[in-house]
Every structure is written in structure tokens, then in C-alpha cells.
Amino acid sequence: MERKIRVLVAKPGLDGHDRGAKVVARALRDAGMEVIYTGLHQTAEMVVETAIQEDVDVIGLSLLSGAHMTLFVDVTKLLKEKGMDNVLVVGGGIIPEEDAPKLKKAGVAGIFGPGTHCDVIVKFIKKNVKR
Amino acid sequence: MFDKKELEKIKKSKSDWEKNCYLPHKKKHPERKEKFENLSGIEIKSLYTPDDIAHHDYLEDFGFPGLYPFLRGLHPTKYRGRLWTFRMFSGFGSAEETNKRYKYLLDHGETGLSVAFDYPTLYGYDTDHPMSRGEFGKCGVAISSLQDMEILFSEIPIDKVTTSMTINGPAAIVWAFYIANAENRGIDRRIIGGTIQNDILKEYIAQKSFIFPPEPSMRLIVDTFEFGYKEVPRWNTISISGYHIREAGSTAVQELAFTVGDGIEYVKWAIKRGLKIDDFAPRLSFFFNSHNDFFEEIAKYRAARRIWARELKKLGAKKPRSLLMRFHTQTAGCTLTSQQPEINIARVTLQALAAVIGGTQSLHTNSMDEALALPSEKAARIALRTQQILAEESGVTDTVDPLGGSYYIEWLTDKMEEETYKYWDKVEKLGGVLPAIEKGFYQREIANAAYKYQKEIEEKKRIIVGVNEYQMDEPIEIPILEMDEKGEERQINRLKKLRKDRNNAKFEKNINALRKAAEGDENLMPYILDCVHSYATLGETCQVLRDVFGEYVEPAIY
Numbered sequence: 001m002e003r004k005i006r007v008l009v010a011k012p013g014l015d016g017h018d019r020g021a022k023v024v025a026r027a028l029r030d031a032g033m034e035v036i037y038t039g040l041h042q043t044a045e046m047v048v049e050t051a052i053q054e055d056v057d058v059i060g061l062s063l064l065s066g067a068h069m070t071l072f073v074d075v076t077k078l079l080k081e082k083g084m085d086n087v088l089v090v091g092g093g094i095i096p097e098e099d100a101p102k103l104k105k106a107g108v109a110g111i112f113g114p115g116t117h118c119d120v121i122v123k124f125i126k127k128n129v130k131r
Numbered sequence: 132m133f134d135k136k137e138l139e140k141i142k143k144s145k146s147d148w149e150k151n152c153y154l155p156h157k158k159k160h161p162e163r164k165e166k167f168e169n170l171s172g173i174e175i176k177s178l179y180t181p182d183d184i185a186h187h188d189y190l191e192d193f194g195f196p197g198l199y200p201f202l203r204g205l206h207p208t209k210y211r212g213r214l215w216t217f218r219m220f221s222g223f224g225s226a227e228e229t230n231k232r233y234k235y236l237l238d239h240g241e242t243g244l245s246v247a248f249d250y251p252t253l254y255g256y257d258t259d260h261p262m263s264r265g266e267f268g269k270c271g272v273a274i275s276s277l278q279d280m281e282i283l284f285s286e287i288p289i290d291k292v293t294t295s296m297t298i299n300g301p302a303a304i305v306w307a308f309y310i311a312n313a314e315n316r317g318i319d320r321r322i323i324g325g326t327i328q329n330d331i332l333k334e335y336i337a338q339k340s341f342i343f344p345p346e347p348s349m350r351l352i353v354d355t356f357e358f359g360y361k362e363v364p365r366w367n368t369i370s371i372s373g374y375h376i377r378e379a380g381s382t383a384v385q386e387l388a389f390t391v392g393d394g395i396e397y398v399k400w401a402i403k404r405g406l407k408i409d410d411f412a413p414r415l416s417f418f419f420n421s422h423n424d425f426f427e428e429i430a431k432y433r434a435a436r437r438i439w440a441r442e443l444k445k446l447g448a449k450k451p452r453s454l455l456m457r458f459h460t461q462t463a464g465c466t467l468t469s470q471q472p473e474i475n476i477a478r479v480t481l482q483a484l485a486a487v488i489g490g491t492q493s494l495h496t497n498s499m500d501e502a503l504a505l506p507s508e509k510a511a512r513i514a515l516r517t518q519q520i521l522a523e524e525s526g527v528t529d530t531v532d533p534l535g536g537s538y539y540i541e542w543l544t545d546k547m548e549e550e551t552y553k554y555w556d557k558v559e560k561l562g563g564v565l566p567a568i569e570k571g572f573y574q575r576e577i578a579n580a581a582y583k584y585q586k587e588i589e590e591k592k593r594i595i596v597g598v599n600e601y602q603m604d605e606p607i608e609i610p611i612l613e614m615d616e617k618g619e620e621r622q623i624n625r626l627k628k629l630r631k632d633r634n635n636a637k638f639e640k641n642i643n644a645l646r647k648a649a650e651g652d653e654n655l656m657p658y659i660l661d662c663v664h665s666y667a668t669l670g671e672t673c674q675v676l677r678d679v680f681g682e683y684v685e686p687a688i689y
Contacts, residue, residue: 016339039687070265
């Protein structure tokens with residue numbers, strides 16, 4: 001049997017807006033993936049550590065506070081340092097258009113703003129997962 | 132409520148109408164949906180008639196504005212006398228930048244202030260704390276000390292304008308900043324008016340900016356109640372909030388049931404401490420969301436007023452003022468779309484209208500660009516102007532409770548009440564509010580409702596204009612608010628200097644006194660005020676309480 005795609009849904013930083021993260025977590029689970037949700041208030045180190053422990057294929061970062069340029073990039077940098085290039089990183093939240101290309105360059109492969117259908121995220125992950 | 136004979140006649144005619152008119156017509160021209168439901172899942176009938184409200188006793192259940200049960204409003208003249216307060220929630224970057232925005236809004240006709248703090252402030256961290264990384268000024272203003280508070284309100288007449296502060300975990304400390312700032316400016320604490328949100332229960336339930344575990348948090352809140360009615364009598368020491376419960380995905384019924392339920396929980400804790408209900412209850416206030424379903428929202432506000440008055444009476448309140456559910460409303464941020472952002476102006480207008488017809492005491496209208504970033508100056512101004520149009524042009528302010536007596540609205544108000552009591556029974560069975568939080572009851576209810584709502588959108592059972600229908604593929608052209616890049620550095624330097632320059636002997640003495648008091652059971656407000664007056668920072672003061680009380684970690688449920 002093929003191994004299910006394993007996804008870590010993570011809330012870095014102090015942001016408490018967890019509606020989107022939880023909805024997406026559930027949608028990914030309903031789409032047949034295995035989902036681990038970190039809960040709130042994670043540092044980049046905690047996110048990456050959990051990703052290693054749980055041997056995930058995908059990290060989904062959610063941030064609505066506006067700190068994505070710092071905190072998303074902290075995670076992708078740390079992943080690179082640890083040689084975890086095979087982990088697909090996606091992100092969602094209140095992210096201005098102009099930040100999206102910069103985040104992509106930093107290694108966040110997909111950015112999903114408000115109003116995105118969960119379906120779109122599922123398809124993106126299935127298409128781009130690196131294993 | 133109606134003459135019995137007359138009612139029988141109406142009932143008979145209605146059934147004739149159904150048989151001979153409605154059903155044949157429906158057969159020929161089917162309705163758009165099999166079943167019409169509002170956002171709480173309450174099924175809506177095609178028509179309401181006197182029969183739907185006939186069981187009511189007008190004087191007992193509806194009454195008059197200014198009189199029990201306050202269904203029709205808290206004040207006899209309502210907006211004919213005084214308009215609601217135009218209170219725009221705002222804050223970003225440094226205290227200097229936000230101070231400028233406040234002056235701008237006041238210049239444009241805003242009548243009350245409302246402070247949005249950044250995440251570090253909400254969690255009781257100073258700007259230079261490692262956990263503050265990346266968050267400075269991002270979704271609110273950074274306030275780490277009395278000095279920042281002085282700058283935030285510089286040249287603003289805080290003896291005249293009232294200020295609402297969205298702060299919960301460290302509410303007591305931030306309130307102390309405000310009081311101390313007033314006192315340093317020679318303004319008596321008995322004169323200043325405003326609100327601290329200070330509602331920790333909904334933090335565990337929905338907003339998640341908690342610091343301490345429930346018990347010590349509740350103690351701090353009761354401390355503020357007591358200090359408030361004795362020392363700062365014009366201050367609302369809590370704003371019991373449904374807003375964030377709704378934003379996290381709840382239905383309107385859940386928002387109503389959980390929020391008013393939280394309110395009763397606070398009253399019980401304060402009574403348990405030995406406070407007299409009529410001393411503190413007049414300073415309790417509420418905060419609701421205004422979402423898309425127009426009538427459902429109006430029914431929610433009206434039901435809230437009636438339930439609160441009834442329940443407070445049951446809890447022993449005698450003063451009429453104790454029974455008044457005064458509330459602020461904010462239009463629903465979660466309904467704003469990043470697609471075609473300009474059309475959010477129309478959504479906000481409808482939501483604001485519901486709040487006004489529902490009788491809100493103050494109102495924040497969201498800016499059209501908030502699904503993309505913090506509001507730009509122009510977007511905030513348009514949102515404020517929307518309120519001014521409702522107030523000055525629409526005519527809805529000319530009579531009190533204009534929808535009172537509508538068969539539909541009264542029926543729906545009853546229904547919201549019924550459903551609220553059903554939820555309370557469930558919570559009671561779980562052992563009460565705190566056990567229900569610990570068992571994840573609210574969190575699960577909200578997550579389920581949020582998921583259902585999202586699925587309905589994706590399956591097109593629910594249409595959101597611009598998102599799953601009427602889409603356009605065009606670039607989004609909205610100016611995004613630019614923040615001063617030097618703000619964070621300036622703030623950190625200011626903090627360093629403050630810690631060096633203050634009287635550190637006095638600071639140490641006050642901080643140690645607070646620690647000792649926190650270990651005991653005295654009211655902490657006077658100790659916190661002493662700390663703040665000696666320029667203890669938010670982080671330093673909060674750390675003392677973290678040491679004594681511990682920190683809350685929530686179970687991760689999705």
C-alpha cells in the first residue's frame with residue numbers, strides 16, 4: 001500500500017487565528033492525508049523539530065498576523081540548514097500580493113490567501129510533493 | 132397578544148392562503164431552494180404572521196425601551212437622543228504612528244478610540260523579547276511601557292474621549308498604563324472613561340491570546356471589577372466578547388450562547404469573591420460580531436438584551452443599570468474577501484446597518500482592504516464614512532427599535548433565545564464553563580461550524596460574491612499600508628534607555644511587592660499600578676505573574 005502523504009500544519013509565532021489552519025487540516029485529512037497539527041505558538045525550531053520527528057512530506061504554515069516575511073522565512077532557512085530540501089513548504093494567511101514572490105523565492109512553494117478552496121490546496125500538494 | 136377571535140380569523144385565512152395561493156404558486160414556480168436556513172441552521176419559513184408571536188405578553192416580553200426586559204432598547208430615546216459611538220479599532224507599528232492615525236480619525240468625526248495592540252503586547256512580552264520576533268507593530272501597536280502609552284495618547288483629550296482597549300491576558304497591566312498616564316497628566320482616574328476587553332474565557336474558547344491558566348486569570352479579572360467600581364467608576368472593566376468566537380467560525384447562536392454564558396460565569400466568580408452584584412454589574416459590557424445574515428444578526432442583539440436582563444435579575448441584581456446589556460459591535464472581518472476588495476464596502480454597510488437596527492452602543496466598521504493587510508488611511512476613512520451615512524442619511528435612527536414587532540424578527544429573536552438555553556444545558560452537563568473549555572467543547576463546536584461553512588462555500592451551497600460566483604480575473608489594486616521601518620529599532624532603544632534611566636531601586640521594590648501580593652490573595656491592581664508608575668515594563672510586570680501563576684497551554688484540537 002502506498003504511504004499516505006504526511007502533512008504538518010503549523011502555527012508559527014504568537015498569532016492565535018487558527019480557524020484557517022484547522023479547516024485546512026481537516027480538509028487535508030478528508031482528502032486522505034495524514035495530518036499533524038502543532039497547535040499554537042511555535043518557534044521555527046519547534047516546527048522543524050516536529051517535522052523531523054513526524055517524518056512529514058509537507059509543512060503547511062499559517063499566519064494571519066503579518067509576520068510571515070520573518071517567520072515563514074525562518075522555517076525555510078532552518079529546513080535548508082538541516083538539508084531537508086525534500087519537504088514541500090506551503091503557506092496561507094493574510095499575505096499581500098507583493099510578498100508572494102519573495103516568499104516563493106525563499107522556498108515557500110505555494111501561497112494561499114483568503115477565499116482559497118481547500119481543493120486547490122489538496123491538488124497543489126498532491127502535484128508538488130517531492131517523494 | 133392579539134384578540135383571540137381576531138387571531139382565529141387570521142389563522143384560518145392563513146391556512147386558506149397556503150392551500151389556495153401559496154402552494155399552487157410554488158408548484159408552478161418552485162422556490163430557489165428546498166429549504167431556507169440562516170447561518171445558525173435555523174429553518175426559515177416563507178412567511179410569518181401574528182400567529183408566530185401571539186403567545187407573547189407584550190408588556191412582559193417586549194415592553195418599552197429603557198424598561199425591563201430591554202428587548203426594545205436600553206434607552207427611552209435611543210439614537211434620537213444620542214448616536215452610537217463611532218469607534219474605529221486601530222493600531223499599527225509604533226506608538227507615534229498610531230497616535231497620528233488616532234488624530235486623523237478624530238479629525239474626521241470619529242467619537243471614540245479603540246486600540247489594537249500587536250501580538251507581543253497581547254501576550255505580555257516587550258518588543259525586545261525573543262518571542263516577539265517578526266511581530267512588532269504588525270497587527271496592532273506595540274506598547275511595552277507607560278512611556279509608550281504616553282506617546283500613544285499624546286495631545287489626545289483622554290478626559291473627554293473614551294478609549295476601548297482590546298487586551299486580555301495582560302489587561303490589568305495595560306489598564307494601569309492608561310490610568311497612570313492620565314494621572315501623570317493631572318487627570319483624575321475617576322474621570323476617565325473607556326473599556327478593557329479583559330475577557331479571558333473567550334480567549335481559551337476562540338481568540339487564543341491567553342497567558343495564565345483559568346483560575347488566576349479569573350482572579351485578576353475580578354480584581355479589576357472591584358478596583359474599577361471603587362476607583363475608576365466610569366470604566367467598563369470587561370467587554371464580554373462574542374466577536375472572536377464568531378470570527379473563529381461559530382454560528383450566530385453559538386456566539387450568543389457562549390458569550391452571554393461567559394458573562395454569567397464572570398458574575399458568579401465576582402459574587403463568590405464577595406462583591407455585590409449591583410456594585411460591579413453596571414460596568415460589565417459586551418462586544419458582538421455583525422455577520423452577513425441581516426435579520427439573524429438583529430435578532431441576536433435583541434435576544435441578548437432580553438436574556439441578560441432576565442438572567443441578571445435571577446442572579447439577584449436590583450438596580451436597573453445592572454440589567455443593561457450595553458454592547459459594541461464590529462462588522463465581521465471573516466466575511467471580507469481579498470477578491471474584488473472594493474465590494475467589501477457593500478458588505479460592511481449591510482452588517483453595520485444590522486448592528487444599528489439591533490441597537491448597538493458603539494460600532495467599528497471594517498475597511499475594505501482587511502483581507503489583504505492592515506487598513507490604509509483612505510480605506511479606514513471610507514469605513515468611518517459608512518457609519519456617518521447610516522447615522523445622518525438613512526433615517527434608521529429616527530425611531531427606536533424599528534423592527535420591533537415584525538413577526539419574523541420577533542419569532543427569530545425567540546428562536547435565538549431557545550437555542551441559547553439549549554447550549555447552556557449542554558455546558559451545564561459538562562460541569563460548567565471552565566470544564567467545558569478544558570474538555571474542548573467550545574473549540575470543537577466552533578471548528579465544526581467553521582468547517583461546515585467552508586464546505587458549503589466550496590460546494591456552492593453558499594454563494595460568496597467574487598469567491599465562488601461572479602469571479603473576475605483582474606489584478607488587485609489596493610494601496611497597502613506602509614509602516615515606518617525604523618519603528619522597531621526606535622522602540623527597542625527606548626526600552627533599553629527606560630530600563631537604565633528609571634529609579635531602579637523603586638522599580639525593584641514595587642516588582643517584589645507585586646510578587647508577594649500575587650502569591651497571596653489581595654487585589655493586585657494597586658500593586659500593578661505602583662509597578663507601572665515606576666516604569667516597570669509590560670514584559671517585566673507580566674513575567675512576575677507568569678512566575679507565580681504559570682502559563683496556559685491549550686490542547687491542539689482540529
